[in-house]
Amino acid sequence: MKKILITGATGQIGSDLTLALRKKYGGENVIAAGHTRQPDKELAESGPCCNLDVRDPVALQTMVAEKRIDTIFHLASLLSAVAENKPQLAWDININGLINVLETARLQNCTVFFPSSIGAFGPLTPAENTPQDTIQHPDTMYGITKVSGELLCDYYQRRFGVDTRGVRYPGLISWKTLPGGGTTDYAVHIFHAAVKDKHYDCFLKPETRLDMMYMPDAVRAAIELMEADSRRLIHRNGFNVSAMSFSPQDIATEIKKFIPDFSISYTIDPVRQAIAESWPRHMDDSAARNEWGWRPEYDLPAMVKDMLEKLSGRF
Numbered sequence: 001m002k003k004i005l006i007t008g009a010t011g012q013i014g015s016d017l018t019l020a021l022r023k024k025y026g027g028e029n030v031i032a033a034g035h036t037r038q039p040d041k042e043l044a045e046s047g048p049c050c051n052l053d054v055r056d057p058v059a060l061q062t063m064v065a066e067k068r069i070d071t072i073f074h075l076a077s078l079l080s081a082v083a084e085n086k087p088q089l090a091w092d093i094n095i096n097g098l099i100n101v102l103e104t105a106r107l108q109n110c111t112v113f114f115p116s117s118i119g120a121f122g123p124l125t126p127a128e129n130t131p132q133d134t135i136q137h138p139d140t141m142y143g144i145t146k147v148s149g150e151l152l153c154d155y156y157q158r159r160f161g162v163d164t165r166g167v168r169y170p171g172l173i174s175w176k177t178l179p180g181g182g183t184t185d186y187a188v189h190i191f192h193a194a195v196k197d198k199h200y201d202c203f204l205k206p207e208t209r210l211d212m213m214y215m216p217d218a219v220r221a222a223i224e225l226m227e228a229d230s231r232r233l234i235h236r237n238g239f240n241v242s243a244m245s246f247s248p249q250d251i252a253t254e255i256k257k258f259i260p261d262f263s264i265s266y267t268i269d270p271v272r273q274a275i276a277e278s279w280p281r282h283m284d285d286s287a288a289r290n291e292w293g294w295r296p297e298y299d300l301p302a303m304v305k306d307m308l309e310k311l312s313g314r315f
């Protein structure tokens with residue numbers, strides 16, 4: 001990785017991943033491409049930023065050629081709840097955007113990172129210790145685009161020799177940038193509400209347990225997979241990666257250890273509740289551990305402590 005392009009760089013993963021890559025590979029060598037959100041001060045000042053709509057293949061190919069990009073982290077995507085509201089738009093961005101990235105990579109010899117998700121699984125998938133290779137069959141548009149994305153990336157690898165790699169992220173928790181309309185967003189919003197109002201009204205039921213990960217681990221997973229020796233990789237895309245598993249009531253209990261008068265109430269959103277119930281509670285990530293040495297660092301208590309410290313400083 002010498003010259004890197006990140007699509008969706010102003011999103012929840014992108015804003016953290018861009019800074020981590022710039023630290024490692026030099027600010028000038030990591031181009032942050034956003035579309036709907038403006039870059040914040042730190043992103044704007046630490047290296048080049050640009051506006052790029054991944055649905056525009058000419059703009060994408062021109063950018064990659066002009067900047068001599070060799071690696072693309074393709075993060076631009078609609079999340080699950082937004083995608084359920086706008087399924088045609090989700091297909092357009094998540095699938096046509098990805099095809100444009102893969103075609104650009106094929107023509108200009110780039111390596112591609114594609115984040116899949118727990119959303120790539122569905123109600124027929126075993127929810128506990130979800131195997132690496134199992135029934136997927138999602139029933140959300142988001143999930144359909146993520147399964148198709150995994151398959152497309154594998155196809156470009158097999159058919160054209162494009163070096164594609166990717167993980168299936170669980171719900172991601174971070175303090176820097178808010179997620180853009182997913183089902184696991186409650187696990188981020190709860191911290192903002194706890195620090196500001198000492199109260200959070202949750203849209204998922206108290207016992208809805210899901211697979212989750214803290215952003216520093218998610219960023220490290222992406223970088224370590226992209227730096228892994230390709231000869232060790234049996235899988236390529238859609239590696240299960242897991243770090244912790246909790247429900248709204250579990251995380252509320254943990255937050256109360258730091259903010260004793262914190263309280264939580266529940267007003268259930270049936271759309272997001274149904275999505276959550278179709279997703280894994282905990283994925284088996286042994287393939288990632290064996291093939292490229294994946295290991296998470298943050299469990300629930302360590303994540304909660306760090307989130308509250310970071311957010312208390314901010315507000």
Ligand code: SER
Nearest residue numbers: 079080117182183184
């Ligand atoms: N965090 C995502 C969502 O909830 C899942 O990948 O949509």
